[in-house]
Amino acid sequence: MTLAQTDSLSFSFGDKEGMHAKRYILTGKLQDTNTKTPLEGVSIHVDGVTTITRSDRFGTYHLEVSPGVHKVTFRHMTKIPLTIKVTSYANGVVNLELEDKSYELEGVVVMSEEPDRNVRNPISGVSKLTTRELKAIPAFLGEADIFKGLQLLSGVSAIGEGTSGINVRGAKTDQNLLLMNEALVLSSNHALGFLSPFNTDVTETFTLYKGNVPANYGGRAGSALDIQMREGDMENWGGQLGVGTSNARLLVNGPLMKDKLSVIIGGRISNTNWLLKQARDYDINNSKLNFYDIYAGLAWEVASGHHLEFINLMTSDYLKFSEEFGYDWSNRVSSLRYKGILGENFSVSAILADGNFNNAFFEPEGVDAAEVKNGMNYQQAKVSGTWANDKLALQTGLEAIYYKAKPEQFLPYGDASEVESNTVDKQQGVEFSGFASLEWEPTSTMGIVIGLRYSTYNQLGPDSVYQYLPNGPIAEDRISGKEYSGNGGIQSYSGLEPRFSFRQNLGQTASVKLNYSRLFQYIQSISNTFGPTPIDLWQLSTSYIPPQQSDSFALGFFKNTKSNSWEFSVDAFYRLSQNQVEYRDFAQIFQNPHLETELVFGEGKAYGTELMIKKNLGVVTGWLAYTYSRSFVRTTSEYPAEQINDGDWFPSNYDKPHEINLILTRKMYPRGLLSLSVNYATGRPINAVNASYKLGGLIVPDYSQRNEYRIPDYFRVDLSYTLEKVFSKKGDSLNLSIYNLLGRKNAYSIFWKKDGDSQQLRPFRLAILGAIFPSITYSIDFGGGKNE
Numbered sequence: 082m083t084l085a086q087t088d089s090l091s092f093s094f095g096d097k098e099g100m101h102a103k104r105y106i107l108t109g110k111l112q113d114t115n116t117k118t119p120l121e122g123v124s125i126h127v128d129g130v131t132t133i134t135r136s137d138r139f140g141t142y143h144l145e146v147s148p149g150v151h152k153v154t155f156r157h158m159t160k161i162p163l164t165i166k167v168t169s170y171a172n173g174v175v176n177l178e179l180e181d182k183s184y185e186l187e188g189v190v191v192m193s194e195e196p197d198r199n200v201r202n203p204i205s206g207v208s209k210l211t212t213r214e215l216k217a218i219p220a221f222l223g224e225a226d227i228f229k230g231l232q233l234l235s236g237v238s239a240i241g242e243g244t245s246g247i248n249v250r251g252a253k254t255d256q257n258l259l260l261m262n263e264a265l266v267l268s269s270n271h272a273l274g275f276l277s278p279f280n281t282d283v284t285e286t287f288t289l290y291k292g293n294v295p296a297n298y299g300g301r302a303g304s305a306l307d308i309q310m311r312e313g314d315m316e317n318w319g320g321q322l323g324v325g326t327s328n329a330r331l332l333v334n335g336p337l338m339k340d341k342l343s344v345i346i347g348g349r350i351s352n353t354n355w356l357l358k359q360a361r362d363y364d365i366n367n368s369k370l371n372f373y374d375i376y377a378g379l380a381w382e383v384a385s386g387h388h389l390e391f392i393n394l395m396t397s398d399y400l401k402f403s404e405e406f407g408y409d410w411s412n413r414v415s416s417l418r419y420k421g422i423l424g425e426n427f428s429v430s431a432i433l434a435d436g437n438f439n440n441a442f443f444e445p446e447g448v449d450a451a452e453v454k455n456g457m458n459y460q461q462a463k464v465s466g467t468w469a470n471d472k473l474a475l476q477t478g479l480e481a482i483y484y485k486a487k488p489e490q491f492l493p494y495g496d497a498s499e500v501e502s503n504t505v506d507k508q509q510g511v512e513f514s515g516f517a518s519l520e521w522e523p524t525s526t527m528g529i530v531i532g533l534r535y536s537t538y539n540q541l542g543p544d545s546v547y548q549y550l551p552n553g554p555i556a557e558d559r560i561s562g563k564e565y566s567g568n569g570g571i572q573s574y575s576g577l578e579p580r581f582s583f584r585q586n587l588g589q590t591a592s593v594k595l596n597y598s599r600l601f602q603y604i605q606s607i608s609n610t611f612g613p614t615p616i617d618l619w620q621l622s623t624s625y626i627p628p629q630q631s632d633s634f635a636l637g638f639f640k641n642t643k644s645n646s647w648e649f650s651v652d653a654f655y656r657l658s659q660n661q662v663e664y665r666d667f668a669q670i671f672q673n674p675h676l677e678t679e680l681v682f683g684e685g686k687a688y689g690t691e692l693m694i695k696k697n698l699g700v701v702t703g704w705l706a707y708t709y710s711r712s713f714v715r716t717t718s719e720y721p722a723e724q725i726n727d728g729d730w731f732p733s734n735y736d737k738p739h740e741i742n743l744i745l746t747r748k749m750y751p752r753g754l755l756s757l758s759v760n761y762a763t764g765r766p767i768n769a770v771n772a773s774y775k776l777g778g779l780i781v782p783d784y785s786q787r788n789e790y791r792i793p794d795y796f797r798v799d800l801s802y803t804l805e806k807v808f809s810k811k812g813d814s815l816n817l818s819i820y821n822l823l824g825r826k827n828a829y830s831i832f833w834k835k836d837g838d839s840q841q842l843r844p845f846r847l848a849i850l851g852a853i854f855p856s857i858t859y860s861i862d863f864g865g866g867k868n869e
Contacts, residue, residue: 083209089798092163095171101148106425107167108174110386111155113139117312117343117380118285120179134471138414139420139428143470145857146321148692155179158645161821172425176383179608203520203528203584205594205637206250206292206652208234208690212281212311217746219799220759221850223329223818223858227287227308228269228277232743235691235706235760236291236652239766241795241829242313242849245274248735250654251290251712252303253661255606256629258294261308261591262392263436265300265461265482271396271412272372272617278396278412280320282332283347283376286312291633292654295516295594296532296580297465297478302602302631302658310392312380313343325816326856328351328372335864341382348375364403386422391415398615403446410440410615416461427468439487439714442616443494449497451669455507456487457619465516474520484621485509491672505674506619512603518580525586532580538603539573540623542566542745547675553722555625557678570626591640602629607676609668610650618670625677631658646698651690658685661714662726675840681723683716685733712736725787732766732788739763752806760801764792770833773842780835782842792828793846797821812862817854827853 095106117138122137127144128151136142144153146169154164160179167173208231215225218233228247231237238248246269259266261279271278275556290298290305298305318335329352334345341573350373357368367522372398380387395416396808401407416434439456465478486507493500518532548562549555580598587593608617637652660682664670668679697704712733716725725731728749743759766788772780801818821827821834826848836843 084651091166091168092173092175093323094173095372097168097170104145105169106172106427107144107146107153107169107175108173108422109142109177110422111136111142111177111179113160114333115314117178117315118309120157120160123155123157123160125178126156130154132446134616136355137421137469137474138779139467141428141692143425143509144583148358148644151465159689163864164173164482166827172283176385195397196596198484199526200586200590200592200639200641201584203394203582203594204290204293204295204532205596205639206236206290207239207267208289208291210234210287210606212284212286215281215287215755217754217803218744219756219818219820220800221818221820221856222854223325223589223816223856224276224327224776226276227281227284230290231287231839233308233706233760234289234704235688235693235708235740235742236707236710237289237653238710238735242275242827245277248712249289249304250633250689251656251685251710251731251733251735252605252631252658253733253735256301256303256602256631256737258301259308260298260299260304260306261394261414261730262310262390262416262418263307263430263463264392264414264418265436265459266270266394266411266412266414267436267438267457267459267619268410268440268491270410271374271398273370273398273400276372278374278394279308280347280349280374280376282323282330282732283378283598285309292633292652293530293580293598294576294600296531296534297476298511299480299514299516299534299578299600300482300538300602300604302600302629306790308317310376310378311345312378312495313345315340315343315380315382317657319534319862319865321860321862323858323860325858326356326473327347327351327512335808337379337568343380345378345380345764347435360379365516367403367490369399369401372396388420389418390420391417397854400615404446405444407443408441408614408615411438415440422821426470427466429464431464432461433551435459440615440617440621445494448497448499450494452490453485453615453616454492454493455802457620458485458487459483472522475518477618480514480516481513483509484511484619486619486621487617489672503672505672506544506665508540510538510603512536512538517719525585528584530582532582534578534580534602535575536578537573537575538575538622538628540571540621542568542571544571544623553705554718554722555677557675560675560678572622573692574601574603574622574628576630590643591701594635594637594639596633596635596637598633600631600633602631603609605629607662607663607670607680609664609670609679613784616671617684618676620676623677625658626662626680627682629660631663644698646696647696648697650693651691654688656685656687658687661685663714663716667845681716682726682727683714685712685714686730687712687733700749701745706740706742708740709738710736711738715854731786734765734788736766736788737763749802752804754803756801756803758797760795760797760799762795764794764828766791767831769831769844780842792831795827796825798823807859809861814857814860816860817855818858819853821850821853824851824853 116807118703123136145402156162183486215230253418286309294305313334320333323330330349332347378392395413396410414436418432436459441454443452459484462479467476489505491503514536522558546564573769583595606617607620633656640649688738692707695704714731739854740762745757746757769790770782771786803816805814807815828846829849830847834840
């Protein structure tokens with residue numbers, strides 16, 4: 082059993098009489114009292130001596146003590162210090178729980194781990210948020226969201242409002258590796274991009290690796306987002322109920338077997354259609370939007386040091402815009418994970434996961450009413466082992482992922498439809514990886530992480546491979562034949578992916594960090610729109626679609642004040658990519674058995690500097706994040722038909738040179754929290770109409786080069802106020818939010834249409850959220866072991 086701070090704090094191991102060793106091992110696991118999650122970075126002191134060691138990422142600690150009685154103290158910036166008495170005449174195991182500090186008098190804390198990790202961590206470009214921090218940020222319709230929160234950090238952006246996914250350091254949205262407790266999540270598209278699939282009631286922490294991705298992660302050419310889910314309470318039943326402007330949510334968790342087996346179930350369901358009915362526009366009034374997500378998790382303490390968990394996430398979305406078009410998509414991810422401590426210094430982790438993604442686009446009316454369906458199934462297996470002591474940590478492991486794309490179907494929609502059905506078969510493939518990393522602190526002022534990952538991908542049959550005439554571009558009018566391949570391998574790719582990180586401390590409160598990483602990506606999202614949509618295709622690498630490759634470099638300076646109440650960082654990055662996917666003009670990507678004829682490939686480069694100033698402690702907390710970032714693409718084919726802008730460099734769709742985000746949170750005594758968010762960004766690139774002329778009664782546009790112009794700059798101010806313990810001492814809250822406080826009509830896109838009787842095409846601004854959006858959300862906790 083894990084002991085909390087209210088339990089007996091004296092432990093005895095072995096007998097005083099007899100022969101004794103010179104040193105004994107004291108080990109155990111430290112976790113949070115409320116969430117039961119491991120606590121990393123807890124400093125441990127023996128008999129008042131300066132820090133002897135710290136707990137690792139699994140919350141595990143190891144101490145060597147001499148025979149006798151000792152006073153052992155555990156300290157963490159956000160936890161109440163805990164002191165125990167240990168009588169040690171044999172090796173012993175002590176598992177403990179640490180409680181949160183109360184900051185009712187001191188102000189607000191936004192630190193989620195050891196206070197100086199910003200300086201000590203050898204990897205730069207790591208951003209970490211907790212659920213508590215997310216819920217303090219003003220949000221659209223009052224619903225906190227991980228992706229919207231990450232977009233407020235340096236180096237992270239999005240195409241615009243109403244789009245899912247994030248762009249990290251000039252990378253595409255599909256170049257982000259998305260993991261939920263190490264299980265691969267293929268799609269983050271949910272609630273039309275205004276929310277991610279991850280309900281913050283059931284999540285714990287979010288760690289984004291923006292540049293140097295650890296060797297145990299791979300498969301994407303940009304970044305990695307590691308989402309850790311919350312486990313059910315092992316001791317008491319409890320939960321939370323919330324009702325807001327856009328959705329309702331419910332959370333229930335508790336022990337099925339006390340201290341052994343727990344369950345957590347959380348879900349959200351939309352209630353937005355009543356808002357659409359208030360619109361004066363007929364099309365919006367006649368539209369429908371429904372979504373829900375359900376998360377369930379089981380956690381089982383099989384034995385001391387052996388933990389088993391099962392999780393399942395399901396999401397579903399449906400949109401019908403009047404009688405014109407609609408989307409219908411769903412996603413499921415299930416996983417089983419084992420974590421175990423097999424010795425004083427060795428731990429293992431293993432996971433099996435299964436994913437199923439389905440999407441559809443439909444046009445519901447008339448004889449041409451039709452539906453297009455596609456999707457992806459995948460299975461994942463991964464095992465890793467970690468050996469660690471005070472100075473050294475060695476991790477190694479293997480990973481395999483099998484992908485099977487679903488056939489793309491074109492079907493009649495409704496009884497009146499007269500379209501003919503058609504099916505285009507898609508590919509399947511398997512990706513294998515082996516990895517090893519060494520984390521070493523040769524001195525107290527230096528840290529080094531060296532990693533190596535070897536990945537290989539095989540496209541598997543059956544599949545039909547088109548043949549093209551030699552000495553020319555790959556184009557539909559150059560098809561020379563088609564070759565059918567049966568079961569077995571068709572095309573393979575492989576490569577080494579080195580990773581390196583170095584940290585040198587400059588005194589106790591500052592450090593310089595240098596990082597490099599290479600990444601391969603064997604699956605990509607295919608979309609001829611500027612932002613991700615629910616119907617985007619996931620395409621595996623083939624003979625004509627090579628894997629993407631990136632090389633990233635970063636150099637940063639990090640500084641904390643002595644009290645760690647302030648953090649400062651400047652991080653510069655440079656990124657090169659190969660085989661980046663771009664599209665021919667007016668590309669036809671659906672129902673296309675030879676998709677490669679609509680794609681062109683090139684190289685990319687991105688560079689920039691990130692500045693972050695963060696205040697962690699006090700009545701007022703928050704951060705200021707500034708990013709200067711450029712992202713360019715250039716096609717590399719020698720054939721004009723496969724070139725964009727004559728092969729010159731041009732800005733990518735997500736090139737936004739300047740972004741500024743200011744987040745301020747003020748504690749309003751005794752129970753209030755006032756939050757302000759200010760966001761500015763340069764407008765993204767677009768194609769424009771330079772001129773138009775009349776030909777045979779039709780107006781023909783003359784388009785600019787690719788991404789030659791930009792939409793207007795983006796600016797938004799949000800405000801929220803949260804009042805806790807409104808009606809219940811047990812724990813309830815009322816959140817009042819105003820999204821887009823100034824009512825600014827920020828451009829999502831620019832389109833051209835005929836202006837009245839004019840013979841010219843005129844630009845018009847499309848604003849997704851061009852008004853003030855107030856919201857109110859009430860939440861109440863129930864059950865639990867004690868009052869707040």
